[in-house]
Amino acid sequence: MNRSPSxxxxxxxxxxxxxxxxxxxxxxxxxxxxxxxxxxxxxxxxGPPISGGLVLVRxxxxxxxxxxxxMVYTMDHRVIRAKVVxxxxxxxxxxxxxxxxxxxxxxxxxxxxxxxxxxELRAIDAYNPRDPLVAYVRSYGITTVHxxxxxxxxxxxxxxxxxxxxxxxxxxTLKPAAMTAVSLGSAGTTDQAGKSPGxxxxxxxxxxxxxxxxxxxxxxxxxxxxxxxxxxxxxQETMLRALDGTQPxxxxxxxxxxxxxxxxxxxxxxxxxxxxxCSDAPLVLxxxxxxxxxxxxHPTMAxxxxxxxxxxxxxxxRLRTAGISFAIQSGYESYVPKTRVVLFEAGVAAGKGxxxxxxxxxxxxxxxxxxxxxxxxxxxxxxxxxDLALYDGDPFEYTTRCVAVFINGxxxxxxxxxx
Amino acid sequence: MFPRITxxxxxxxxAALHAQESPVAxxxxxxxxxxxxxxxxxxxxxxxxxxxxxxxxxxVRLAADVQIVDVTGKVIMPGLVDSHSHVGGxxxxxxxxxxQPDARALDSLDARDPRLQKARAGGITAVNxxxxxxxxxxxxxxxxxxxxxxxxxxxxxxxxxxxxAGGLKMANGxxxxRPTPNFPGxxxxxxxxxxDxxxxxxxxxxxxxxxxxxxxxxPARDLGLEQLVxxxxxxxxxxxxxxxxxxxxxxxxxxxxxxxxxxxHHVSDAWQxxxxxxxxxxxxxxxxxxxxxxxxxxxxxxFANGAVLExxxxxxxxxxxxxxxxxxxxxxxxxxxxxxxxxxxxxLKALTLANAxxxxxxxxxxxxxxxxxxDFIILSxxxxxxxxxxxxxxxxGQKVFDFADPQDRxxxxxxxGAGDAQRLQLCCYGNAWDLIIAANQGGAQ
Numbered sequence: 001m002n003r004s005p006s007x008x009x010x011x012x013x014x015x016x017x018x019x020x021x022x023x024x025x026x027x028x029x030x031x032x033x034x035x036x037x038x039x040x041x042x043x044x045x046x047g048p049p050i051s052g053g054l055v056l057v058r059x060x061x062x063x064x065x066x067x068x069x070x071m072v073y074t075m076d077h078r079v080i081r082a083k084v085v086x087x088x089x090x091x092x093x094x095x096x097x098x099x100x101x102x103x104x105x106x107x108x109x110x111x112x113x114x115x116x117x118x119x120e121l122r123a124i125d126a127y128n129p130r131d132p133l134v135a136y137v138r139s140y141g142i143t144t145v146h147x148x149x150x151x152x153x154x155x156x157x158x159x160x161x162x163x164x165x166x167x168x169x170x171x172x173t174l175k176p177a178a179m180t181a182v183s184l185g186s187a188g189t190t191d192q193a194g195k196s197p198g199x200x201x202x203x204x205x206x207x208x209x210x211x212x213x214x215x216x217x218x219x220x221x222x223x224x225x226x227x228x229x230x231x232x233x234x235x236q237e238t239m240l241r242a243l244d245g246t247q248p249x250x251x252x253x254x255x256x257x258x259x260x261x262x263x264x265x266x267x268x269x270x271x272x273x274x275x276x277x278c279s280d281a282p283l284v285l286x287x288x289x290x291x292x293x294x295x296x297x298h299p300t301m302a303x304x305x306x307x308x309x310x311x312x313x314x315x316x317x318r319l320r321t322a323g324i325s326f327a328i329q330s331g332y333e334s335y336v337p338k339t340r341v342v343l344f345e346a347g348v349a350a351g352k353g354x355x356x357x358x359x360x361x362x363x364x365x366x367x368x369x370x371x372x373x374x375x376x377x378x379x380x381x382x383x384x385x386x387d388l389a390l391y392d393g394d395p396f397e398y399t400t401r402c403v404a405v406f407i408n409g410x411x412x413x414x415x416x417x418x419x
Numbered sequence: 420m421f422p423r424i425t426x427x428x429x430x431x432x433x434a435a436l437h438a439q440e441s442p443v444a445x446x447x448x449x450x451x452x453x454x455x456x457x458x459x460x461x462x463x464x465x466x467x468x469x470x471x472x473x474x475x476x477x478x479v480r481l482a483a484d485v486q487i488v489d490v491t492g493k494v495i496m497p498g499l500v501d502s503h504s505h506v507g508g509x510x511x512x513x514x515x516x517x518x519q520p521d522a523r524a525l526d527s528l529d530a531r532d533p534r535l536q537k538a539r540a541g542g543i544t545a546v547n548x549x550x551x552x553x554x555x556x557x558x559x560x561x562x563x564x565x566x567x568x569x570x571x572x573x574x575x576x577x578x579x580x581x582x583x584a585g586g587l588k589m590a591n592g593x594x595x596x597r598p599t600p601n602f603p604g605x606x607x608x609x610x611x612x613x614x615d616x617x618x619x620x621x622x623x624x625x626x627x628x629x630x631x632x633x634x635x636x637x638p639a640r641d642l643g644l645e646q647l648v649x650x651x652x653x654x655x656x657x658x659x660x661x662x663x664x665x666x667x668x669x670x671x672x673x674x675x676x677x678x679x680x681x682x683x684h685h686v687s688d689a690w691q692x693x694x695x696x697x698x699x700x701x702x703x704x705x706x707x708x709x710x711x712x713x714x715x716x717x718x719x720x721x722f723a724n725g726a727v728l729e730x731x732x733x734x735x736x737x738x739x740x741x742x743x744x745x746x747x748x749x750x751x752x753x754x755x756x757x758x759x760x761x762x763x764x765x766x767l768k769a770l771t772l773a774n775a776x777x778x779x780x781x782x783x784x785x786x787x788x789x790x791x792x793x794d795f796i797i798l799s800x801x802x803x804x805x806x807x808x809x810x811x812x813x814x815x816g817q818k819v820f821d822f823a824d825p826q827d828r829x830x831x832x833x834x835x836g837a838g839d840a841q842r843l844q845l846c847c848y849g850n851a852w853d854l855i856i857a858a859n860q861g862g863a864q
Contacts, residue, residue, distance in 0.1 A: 101712030136710055283835065303742055309838030336713035336743055344709055348748070351805040352832060396805050398754025417723035417759035418690055 031410045034058040036077040037388065038068060039085030043357075045365045046379035055085060057386040060408040065380045080411075082403055084395060086360060087380050088143025088387030090367035091342040092296045093250070093276055093329035095150045097127040097134055097162070097169075101338055107131065110150035110332065112157065116190070116197060117210055120234035121157030123148035124176045127169045129162070133339050137330070138164035139415040140343045141389030141402045144174065146296075146371045150332040151183040151252040151277070154203050155210070158238065159250060161371050163387070163407050174373050179250035179274060180242055182207065184258040185307045204261055211269050214239035242271060249273045250296070254307035256280035263291045274370060276329070279304075279311035285322045294325040294370045297362075299340045300348040302331060316362060317353040327367035328359070347396030359396060390414065441484055442466040443816070446476045447491030448797065452787040453772045463495055465793040468815035473787045490797055494807075496767065497787050498544025498565075498794035498814060499749055500774035502704040503658070503684050503738030506534040506746060507571075511550020511558025511588060517595055517602045517609075518616050521642035522558030524548055525575075525583055530568040533830065533837060538746035539565050539820035540831035542809040543739075544794040545576075545775070545784050552590035552660035555603070555613050559646060560586045560658055562778045564794070566814050576780065584780070586682070587650055589613070590660035591669055592716050610669055617677045620647035650679045656779060657681040658704075662716035664688035671699045682777045684738070687720035693731035702734035702777045705769075706743065707752045725769060726760030735765070736774035747831060754803040767802060 035057040042053025044065050054071055056064035064071050100107025109126040112118055127147065128134075137145070148159030161175035170176075182188070188203045190196075197203035217236035223229050230236075241247035251262040254277045266273045275281075275295045279302075281288060288295065297316055304311050312318075319326040328349060330340040342363050350359035368378025376385050386409035393400035402414035443465050450461030452473055462476040464485075472479070481487060510527040512519035528548065538546060544565050550557035562584040563574040576584040591610070596603050603609040623644040630636035649655035659670050659681050667686060674681040683689070684704045689696060696703060705724045712718055721727075728735040737752035739745070744752075753766035761769070775785025783792050793816040800807040809831070812820035820827050829837045 101710075102715060102718065103713050104715070133710060133712065280835075301745060301748060303745065304833055304838055305742075310833070310835045312833035312837075314832045314834070333713065336717060337708040337710040338713035339710045341709050347805045348751075351807070398751055398805055399757045399803055401758060417726075418719070418721040419723065419727070 032059075033078045034063075034074075034076060035386075035406070035409065035411075036073050036079050037085055037390070037406075038079070038081045039390070040083045042085045042380065043087075043360060044380035045087055045357075045361055046381050049357075053085065055380055055386075055388065057388075057406065057409045060386055060410070062380060062382055062384050062386050065382060080390070080404065082390035083393055084391040084400075085380070086141070086389050086391070086395060087364040087378055088389050088405065088407060089141045089343055089346075089363045090327070090371070090373075090378060091137065091142050091145040091147075091330050091363070092327035092367040092370055093159075093331060094137075094145045094147045094339065094342070095332045096137055096145055096330075096339050097129060097131055097147050098123060099133075099150065099332060099334075099338065100128060100131045101133045101136075103335070103338055110148075111152045112149075113153065116154040116188075116195075116203075117206065118153070118157055118235070119155045119180050119210075119238035121149060122177060123158055123160040124162075124169050124173060127160060127162060129164075129166050129169055129172050134164050135166055137339065137341055138166070138405055138407075138412055139402060140341050141391070141395065141405055141414070142342060143387040143389065143405060143407045144368075144373070144377055146178060146329075146367070148178070149181045151181065151187040152332075154183060154188045154197055154206060156181045156183060158247070161373055165407055165410075174376060175371070177238075177241075177247055178371055179248050180238055181276075182249050182251045182262075184251060184253045184261055185255050187252055187254075187307065200258065200261070204265065207265065208268070210239055211243065211265075211271075214243055215269075218243065243269060245272050250276050252276040254279040254298070254311075256283040258307070259284050260287065263287060263293075266291065266293065277308070277331075278315070279308045281315055281324075282312060282318045283310075285318060285324070289322050289324050294327070295319055296327050296329050296367075296370060299329060299331045299342075299345040300352070301340070301345060313348060313352040316349040316359070320354060320358050325366060325370065326362060327370050328362045343395060343402075347398070350396045356394065356396065440467075441486060442471060443486045443488060444481050445488045445490050445495060445797070446481075447489055448493040448495040450474075450787060451494065451496040451767060451802070453497055453768055454786040454788055460491075461495065463787060463795065465813075465816050468793050468817070470787060470789055470791050470793050472789055493810065494798040494800060494802060495787070495795055496798065496802055497771045497785055498796055498812065499542045499770045500736070500772075500778070500780075500785055501538065501543045501546040501739050501741070501746065501749060502682070502736050502774040502777050503706070504538070504543075504546045504548050504741045504746065505551070506538050506546065506741050507532045507548050507563075508534075509548045509550060509561070512554045512556070514599060515601070517555045517612060519554060519558055519643065520556045520587060520646040522550065524550055524559060524561040524585065525571065528561065528571045528574070530571050530574060534741060534746065535565060535568070536820070536827070536830045537837075538739075538741065539812045539814075540809060540822075540827065541739075541745070541747040541749045542796040542798075542812055543746055543749055544796070544812060544814045544819075545778070545780065547586065547658065547738075547774075547778055549586075549588045549658060552588070552594040553597070555589060555591070555595045555609055556616070557588045557590065559655075560588050562586075562780065564792075564814055565812075565819060567817065567819050576783075584778070586656045586658040586778070587646060588660070589657050589670075592660075592662050592666040593714070594660065606666065606669065610673065613673060614676070617647060617651070617673070617679075620644050620651055621677075624648045624651060651677060653678075653680055656777070658684060658777075660684045662687040662720075664691040666716075667692050668695060671695065671701060674699065674701070685717075685740070686724065687717040689724045689733075690721050690727040691719070693727045693733060696728070697731040697733050702736070702773070703728050704736050704738045704774065704777055706738055706740050707755045708744065722755050722759035724759075725756035725766065729761050729765045729769075734773050734776055736769045736777055737766075738774070750802050750807070750809075751805070754805070757803060763803065770802075 149157030
């Protein structure tokens with residue numbers, strides 16, 4: 001086997017953080033170098049784990065995944081070694097970049113409260129790739145987030161899928177408009193006197209009316225007489241994409257009656273939806289399974305109160321057993337911590353019965369499938385984006401550290417703990 | 420290390436098992452006593468709610484009528500001590516005034532709060548429950564044993580004089596500063612108000628001492644000042660919420676001026692002033708939260724706080740601040756502490772003995788030692804592993820949580836019926852949780 005130059009051999013991951021402090025400049029040339037990443041264990045997720053595995057990266061893409069002994073690579077590769085290599089983690093529902101670290105008015109863009117239905121709001125117009133929380137979650141191996149408007153209004157806005165590169169919203173984005181966020185239950189209603197929706201039933205009536213309007217908009221758009229077609233309407237255009245399936249509704253529903261309302265809505269309008277939160281999922285597993293919609297499950301360690309009072313740390317296990325497609329999310333936090341870290345949430349799920357490989361899939365390939373980007377990310381496969389997370393042990397163990405992160409083949413530091 | 424025991428002498432005639440009339444031996448587990456090295460294949464011998472012996476199972480022959488519980492393959496460590504929590508829905512001061520040392524957590528605790536059982540499920544056997552941090556002085560805290568309980572009295576730890584053990588909750592920084600009447604608007608005003616109050620307490624004490632018990636000369640009883648006098652006399656420890664490095668130093672400055680004993684809580688910036696904390700000999704009760712921010716004062720919080728304080732020689736313990744973090748994840752704090760550089764032994768001590776020291780209870784709890792209370796937990800494996808579960812929790816020789824019990828399992832993992840029966844009360848403004856709930860559910864900010 002061709003070994004790389006000796007200067008690379010001592011590039012132990014234990015000193016990766018130190019090396020990488022100067023990364024943006026010093027690495028300018030390295031970022032274009034091909035990389036050979038050796039893992040004592042490599043988890044491609046799309047296939048069985050590889051003991052003594054190797055991942056080769058060139059031009060931002062994965063060019064080889066397999067046993068080290070089956071591949072010879074050239075001298076120009078930069079060599080990295082780690083105990084565990086996984087695909088970059090994907091947070092299937094977050095608000096990072098919209099809900100900033102400081103929790104001051106200037107960095108809180110996750111919710112517009114001027115009207116209950118504002119599907120026209122786009123996450124990409126609010127996402128701050130340089131909020132410290134973006135780099136923070138990246139340092140734990142999260143390379144892609146499905147982020148956007150938070151639960152809290154009936155239709156709070158559109159979500160986006162973005163890599164945690166910390167560059168620009170446009171440059172980092174995989175999907176500028178992924179889903180449209182809908183909140184049912186307490187999060188979708190208001191207790192302000194005289195304001196709607198004040199009840200669950202009213203919220204559903206408003207939502208149904210909105211979809212009917214979009215159907216009517218679609219009908220008029222298809223009129224043969226161009227002069228009779230309606231003017232562009234951003235709101236209707238968005239809801240139309242929910243109707244034609246190109247931009248599904250992401251429906252936050254925790255109580256079982258709210259989950260059932262979401263399914264009823266989907267059936268009425270022939271929607272494909274994604275269920276979000278789903279604290280009460282164990283109570284309506286058969287119904288969710290029959291409907292065939294995926295679930296982006298609440299954080300395992302979320303606080304159990306209000307609509308989430310029934311949540312269980314075992315729900316992920318129940319979903320897996322039921323054969324329901326699911327991913328795990330970090331969700332939205334309004335206070336402390338300002339964001340959860342989906343690595344930690346998946347870890348606790350793993351520990352509470354889900355097991356390592358299913359938990360890993362819930363924050364990689366399954367998440368990628370649910371948010372519709374599995375052609376690019378979510379597993380270690382030749383041709384996919386070179387997004388990887390490197391750990392010094394089982395990624396879910398409390399005592400393990402993320403030692404380095406790759407996005408599009410570019411290296412970022414793993415977690416560091418002051419000082 | 421392990422005393423030879425003549426167990427026959429210890430056996431009660433009739434051998435009723437309840438409360439260990441006869442001794443119970445837990446054998447075969449790895450025992451982590453905290454005060455010494457872990458023992459593989461250990462033995463923990465318990466009777467009448469106390470630990471009779473701890474050591475190597477192979478070093479002792481048990482008498483025939485000792486009840487033996489084979490826990491081979493398990494891990495036993497002391498019950499966890501949480502030095503800062505809000506389980507039981509405790510309350511203290513109201514919104515009328517920033518200084519209310521007369522308010523007692525004792526008069527507010529709901530012993531049936533499901534979160535108490537969730538704390539037991541997390542392996543917690545003793546806890547300091549505190550009023551919130553929205554006041555300079557928000558009231559008297561309570562140190563509890565998480566025995567099976569019907570009413571608050573079942574949970575109390577009694578001092579020799581019969582009074583319930585507890586501290587005094589104080590806070591500085593932004594939480595007690597608010598734009599309502601009587602409350603401070605700045606840090607300097609906060610400190611001045613507290614200093615004024617302690618000077619009053621000094622005068623109250625002087626008057627009391629001068630009276631020499633003469634009822635005509637004794638000052639009229641003042642419930643608040645009485646508590647501050649206890650603090651001045653070192654009988655009651657100040658449990659002080661503080662985050663920013665300058666606020667931490669203000670606490671130390673006031674503690675020095677008035678000579679009170681203080682435990683620093685949260686101490687988000689501790690890593691910046693660890694040497695000053697060490698020099699003041701103040702213990703730190705810290706929290707691990709999954710990300711920084713959420714409020715300005717914890718912008719710079721670090722997982723490394725435990726490691727830095729440990730290296731500086733400071734007594735450091737973890738707390739849950741339940742519901743900021745969930746009691747069921749308390750072991751996790753130690754794991755994340757080690758992740759950021761703390762020693763394993765130091766991290767485990769920070770869940771147990773260090774916190775017991777902060778509550779002045781280290782002679783009774785916090786380690787597995789002969790003569791201490793039989794408060795311990797049985798784990799399925801390494802306490803720092805995410806894959807480990809708390810299987811049983813024992814307080815004073817009584818099992819108070821058993822994962823094998825379906826109802827306990829429900830509390831441990833959640834699900835319909837495990838929900839919180841009551842409003843969460845804690846933190847900054849009394850109704851902070853209402854705001855948080857509203858924000859999470861309805862989008863208020």
